[in-house]
Amino acid sequence: MNLDNLARIDLNLLVTLQVLLEEQSVTRAANRLHLSQSALSKSLNRLRDTLDDPLFQRTAHGLKPTAHALALGKVLPQALQNLYQLTLPPSFEPATSQRHFAFSMVESAYETLIPYFIGSLLQQAPQLKLDTYGWTEKSIYDLQHGQIDFGIAGRDIHPQSQFKVDDLADGLQYQTLFSDRQVCLVRKDHPILSVLQQGKWHQEAYLAMSHVQVRCEGNDWWALDYFLANSNYHRRISTTVPDFYGAASICAHTDLIFTLPSSFAHHAQNLYPLVQIPLPFEFMPMTYVLLWHERNNQDPGHEWVRQMIVNSIPQDLKASLHTE
Numbered sequence: 562m563n564l565d566n567l568a569r570i571d572l573n574l575l576v577t578l579q580v581l582l583e584e585q586s587v588t589r590a591a592n593r594l595h596l597s598q599s600a601l602s603k604s605l606n607r608l609r610d611t612l613d614d615p616l617f618q619r620t621a622h623g624l625k626p627t628a629h630a631l632a633l634g635k636v637l638p639q640a641l642q643n644l645y646q647l648t649l650p651p652s653f654e655p656a657t658s659q660r661h662f663a664f665s666m667v668e669s670a671y672e673t674l675i676p677y678f679i680g681s682l683l684q685q686a687p688q689l690k691l692d693t694y695g696w697t698e699k700s701i702y703d704l705q706h707g708q709i710d711f712g713i714a715g716r717d718i719h720p721q722s723q724f725k726v727d728d729l730a731d732g733l734q735y736q737t738l739f740s741d742r743q744v745c746l747v748r749k750d751h752p753i754l755s756v757l758q759q760g761k762w763h764q765e766a767y768l769a770m771s772h773v774q775v776r777c778e779g780n781d782w783w784a785l786d787y788f789l790a791n792s793n794y795h796r797r798i799s800t801t802v803p804d805f806y807g808a809a810s811i812c813a814h815t816d817l818i819f820t821l822p823s824s825f826a827h828h829a830q831n832l833y834p835l836v837q838i839p840l841p842f843e844f845m846p847m848t849y850v851l852l853w854h855e856r857n858n859q860d861p862g863h864e865w866v867r868q869m870i871v872n873s874i875p876q877d878l879k880a881s882l883h884t885e
Contacts, residue, residue, distance in 0.1 A: 569611075571611075573604075574611065575637065575640070576641065577594065577605070577608065578608055578616070578630075579637050579638065580593050581605065581616075581617065582626060582633075585625070585626070586624060587601055587602060587624065605617070612629070612633075614629040614630070615627055616629065616630045617630060651860060651861050653860075653865055655685045655686035655689075655865060656685065656686065657688065659688045659689070659690070660690070661689075661690040661691075662689065662690070662691055662710045662711065662862075663693075663708070663709040663711075664691065664692065664693045664694065664710065664711045664712070664713065665693075665696050665700040665703060665704070665709045665711075666693060666694075666695070666696055666713035666714070667713065667714050668695060668775070668804055669805055669822050669824065669825040670713045670849060671693075672805075672828040673822070673824040673825055673828075674738065674849065674874070677875060678869055678873035681869065685869075694709065696712065697778060697779070698779060700712055701730050701733070704730075704852060704853070705731070705733065707854070707856075710857065710863065710866075711851060711852065711866070711867075712851070712852035713738070713850070713851055713852070713870075714849070714850060714852060715741075715847045715848065715849050715850075729852075732855050732856065733852055734852070734853060734854070734855050735853075736851045736867070736871060737848055737849075737850050738849040738851055738870070738871065738874055739848070739849055739874055740846045740847070740848045740849075741822045741824050741846060741847050741848070742822070742823050742844075742846045742847070743785060743820055743823070743840050743844055744820070744821065744822075744823040744826050744837050744838070744839060744840060745767075745818050745821075745837070745839070745840055746809065746812050746821065746826055746829060746830070746835045746836070746838075747812065747816075747818050747819075747835065747838060748812060748814070748816070748834065749834045749835070749836055751816060751836070753770065753818070753838070754838070762838065762839075762841045763841045763842070764794075766841065767796075767840070767842070768789075768794055768795070768796060768797070769797075770817075771798075771799040771816065771817050771818070772796045772818055772819070772820065773798075773800045773801075773811045773817040773818070774796075774800070774801045774802075775802060775803070775804065775805055775808050775821070776801050776802065776803050784845075784847075785844060788844060799817055800817060805821065806829070806832070808821070809829035809833050809835065810833060812829075812833070812835060813833035813834060820840065822847060823837075851870055
């Protein structure tokens with residue numbers, strides 16, 4: 562597109578051309594445009610100079626369009642409609658929208674959050690296209706540069722992560738969805754359960770066990786590991802896997818212990834014979850947040866999707882995470 566040439570064109574002349582094509586009469590076109598015939602004739606002369614074509618021939622029956630004018634008449638209405646749409650305030654109609662939204666989210670959010678909002682969202686906006694990607698070290702960059710529309714991430718990410726909710730990258734905004742806490746899973750009949758019953762479940766016993774860990778942003782350590790390291794403690798991580806379900810499966814078939822967000826622990830227990838036990842020491846809760854770029858603050862489609870996600874979080878989920 563040659564913007565320099567386009568900048569030299571008076572777009573009002575295109576409206577004049579469309580009316581002339583419809584009316585094929587200077588008198589009728591002038592009346593519609595609330596112009597004098599002299600003023601309209603001057604506009605027609607400017608159109609001829611700009612487009613380097615006579616555009617119309619005068620006949621006894623009015624104006625007859627040239628071949629070039631007829632060709633323009635096939636594309637001009639849509640072009641003017643597109644220009645008109647640019648002048649309208651932004652709008653979003655969920656029932657008919659065919660927009661495309663891309664998400665990047667931590668794995669635990671797939672089971673924990675998507676089931677709550679995906680059904681009602683697609684029911685109200687059945688023609689939307691939604692793409693989801695796993696949260697990676699590149700997700701913040703993708704949010705900043707418009708490669709994805711929304712991120713769902715947890716604050717329980719290692720301190721070297723690019724995601725710090727109190728110090729977000731330029732232009733990013735967030736809304737808290739809910740808070741969670743870390744719990745532990747072990748297989749049924751695990752020897753540690755008798756230790757728990759004896760009241761001897763404490764940090765020393767926890768650190769003496771072998772652990773299975775989910776790799777986060779390509780890193781084998783979570784915030785919990787950095788927290789322990791500050792006191793010169795370390796977990797013995799025997800196995801590291803890329804996903805939560807893999808870790809849950811390993812946990813169910815070994816004596817390894819799996820530390821994870823409590824909201825996901827319920828899903829793992831539905832699939833495997835696992836027992837949930839508390840983390841035996843105080844550790845900060847984690848928070849799931851919805852992220853987006855400020856450029857989309859006033860976009861009605863983005864705002865609608867954001868509200869659908871935020872409003873979908875059930876109160877019983879929030880309450881259960883604080884009371885269990």
